[in-house]
Amino acid sequence: MTARPHIVIILADDLGFSDIAPFGGEIDTPHLTRLSDRGIRMSSYYVTPRCSPSRAALMTGQNPHSVGIGVLTTDNRPHGYPGSLSTEVPTIAECLSGRGYACGLFGKWHLSSDIENPGETWPTRRGFDEFHGILQGSSGYFRPRLMDGEERVDEQELPEDFHLTDHVTQRAVDFIRRQGEAEVPFLAMLTYTAPHWPLHAREQEIAKYRERYAEGWDGMRQRRLDGLHREGLYSEIHDVAAGQDLPEWGEHARWESERMAVYAAQVEAMDRGIGAVLDSLEETGVAEDTLVLFFSDNGGCAEELPTDNPHFPRTTEPRTTRAGDPVRFGNDPAIMPGPADTFQSYGVNWATVSNTPFRKWKSWVHEGGISTPFLASWPAGGIPAGGAVSPDLGHVTDILPTVLEIVGADPIGAGRSLLDSWRHPEATGPERTLCWEHIGNAAVRRGGWKLVREWGSPWELYDLTTDRIEAHDLAQQHPELVAELEQIYARWCEEQGVIDWQDVLDDHAQRGLGPGRATS
Template sequence: MSRPNVIIILADDLGFSDIGPFGGEIDTPSLQRLADRGIRMSSYYVTPRCSPSRAALLTGHHPHSVGIGVLTTDNRPTGYPGSLTTTVPTLAERLSEQGYTTGLFGKWHLASEFVTPSETWPTRRGFDEFRGILPGASSFYQPPLVSGEERLPKEALGEEFHFTDDISEHGADFVRRHAATGDPFFLFLTYTAPHWPLHARDEEIAKYRERFADGWDAIRSERLRRLQSDGLIPTVDHLPPGVILPDWSDVDGREWQTERMAVYAAQVEALDRGVGRVLDALADAGVEDDTLVLFMSDNGGCAEELPPGISIFGELTCPTKTRTGEPVVVGNIPDVMPGPENTYQSYGREWATVSNTPFRMWKRWVHEGGISTPFIASWPSGGIPTGSAISHSIGHVIDIVPSVLEAAGSSSDTEGESLLQLWRDPAASSGNRTLFWEHIGNAAVRRGRWKLVREWGGSWELYDIEADRIESDDLSGSRPDVVAELAAAYDEWARSHGVIPWQDVLDDYESRGVPAAHAVG
């Protein structure tokens, strides 16, 4: 079998049930098309944050051991470097060695230096082409765009510019150019959608205002029904602990709340439209069947509220003025409707809870809502069945490198396991493997049916995750033997992977006179 082309599509802060193939009501026909030509995984895990997931995806190793313990702040010598280590090859470097042409379009967020080119920029980590941003977020209308290693002036963006469309356009062009050569290529599409800020064109927002007018509880109930009907999750007849959605009829500012989700949905649809452009380019070139396409998010939906006037991001991430010189109004202000370039808002905890239906918690946490992502794999000529089959086996973001390298006919020495056979046989079992997570003090272990999870400052909780995926029945009191076994395994993993105890991180910030709140990134 010839080596496949490889495309990895990474959404940013997309929740488990936001897209059509995973129960969502947002129009995502392109992702449905991809699912119909492949398989979906119902238990695929990432890390709970942007940079760590990217580090794990590109190296096949847990993020702490490759330089990314939190985000990209350089806290050396006492803390994490905040940049992807150069001692471990990236997937792009490995594929380049095998004759692949490589391109990255979108977000990098794996370097502590955003302005001056360094050894940690994508062009020096195996990518032949790069067009995108270095930091973790930006305005969709005027991002700090870099082409290769050259910063592009804002004047070059054009009046109709939108970052999601730009990523899609250049990704599709990359496919057209390199499919014509007959040589294999690796395309990494790293969208910033639907990460805040809420930025979309009014005509794209309008169709969703009525769709979300009934509020979050009604939308969540419908998503839950579709997830269960499709067989993606078992029957759930109650809410997880801590999931409290205010009665929609009692909510003040319902028009603003509806608009927040309508803009978010428009951002997701714009991403899907871009995926369609790339899939069309594959089909037009006659290489659709011969391309391994993977889709996922970097973490669960984001519950972060942006307070008015927030200024910690800096001009690269949050411009103070629009391209025409109008002031940007920053923060979730109910009398300012999100969407236009002169706003900078997020969609909040309630809608993030909907995005993560049916799970607990959100981005940053290691309960299921923070680390579960929709996942689709398609490669018809490589033995992955078409017809939108579902695999209930466990997968993890560290598995991407070994999976892709096996598909390309190469071996891997990473911490992950190849999922290729599970994709080819959705009924196969992933066995009793053990997975670990840590982020800003939140910690978890999953081994087989058991999941041990702890929020920073709290006690260990234990769940039978196969019977109780929503983590509603804490069994730590009745199974202290399992708690002790998994806690010991976690401690050993943390020691061996360079996980810095979170209290030590906070103490380090305090000793340097930096507010501890900045430690989370």
């Protein structure tokens, strides 16, 4: 095994489980198919249900509550989480820079509570030699609050046809070419904001999808399910998630189809960028000895953006376009999404389609919120080509331990190495236990059993070996197992420093901060 392969980690933002072609989706993603064909897929790879916690786990290999990120990046001390990534644990970049790696991050950071004043939690102070992107959780694609290192980028320096997805791709490609030609091992993290809201894409990229979604969501989930079967994923699932019936198609049909068309264009723009990254690896001659990983930070996002909320959007979002036109915020069906003067999301019904065949969405810990497509490729490292599907259980905390095993460093983090699973996708590893908590939503999975609840609701119990879509609640039939798994979850919360969500809500109410369910 090569001791110092190059490493490229590509993270999508709010991507649904079945949005991409290798996982049954109808959106054109030929380069993700190309990556899949060069490696393997994982059918049971988990993240956390929100942007910042998944990034914290990816960066440190630790469960996010224990490293300061229990919800998002608001500093809620002394009664809540700091909202910044703890400096007491090393990041993946700090681990690798100490072994001679050049480290670059291109895209979204979202791990610092203070994004105005450079500090110890900014990426350039957490092991990254280069950073180019946004510090906050979301941004318009045509006029973002863009940073280069610790300096704000003057938007007058940006081209007229600027789009954030294309821009961070180019910066990552430039980094890869420079390091590859210098024969320096590198870590390139390309953390896209796509396809996180707002819905922003160029007209010519939206147009190709208008007819594709003109018939609406009727039957779309079934086509996604057929695609999952075609791709060798979940052949035993013949239905979609229970209790998530989509409304009749018709009202605001043109606007609804346009929302999904723009979303699809955003996903395709990301895929185009991934193609440029793969091309740069091949042209630099390092493709064989580069580990490339792709996954999302959480499931599809069901948030509907308000038109009349004085707290939305945040003050960091410009109120005008670069041309000086006012931005029209919120999901108003009278306004078609896509252009720079709009700011919309695709909503709960399309998010339900995106997460086919699973229940719920981003922020929940049912399968739709925490399951992501996952691709891994490393030809020189023994990962077989062909797109085989590994059924092994993976988690975002596994990335750092895996990378450390590859480079010969001592393991750290809460996860385990997935290298054997990637090299032998037909095999499954030992039984493991995973836990989740986010804004009171809670889950524990041990082997095939999963105990899960939505905040304020009773525990539900599912046998995921036969019911991955969480359709048949077995809690009443197995009360002893419910109690046993609940105890495991309670111990995990104590070990990880999880703050009871009711305590968070009470603190917010006392301070007049509202419910605390920030969006991003």
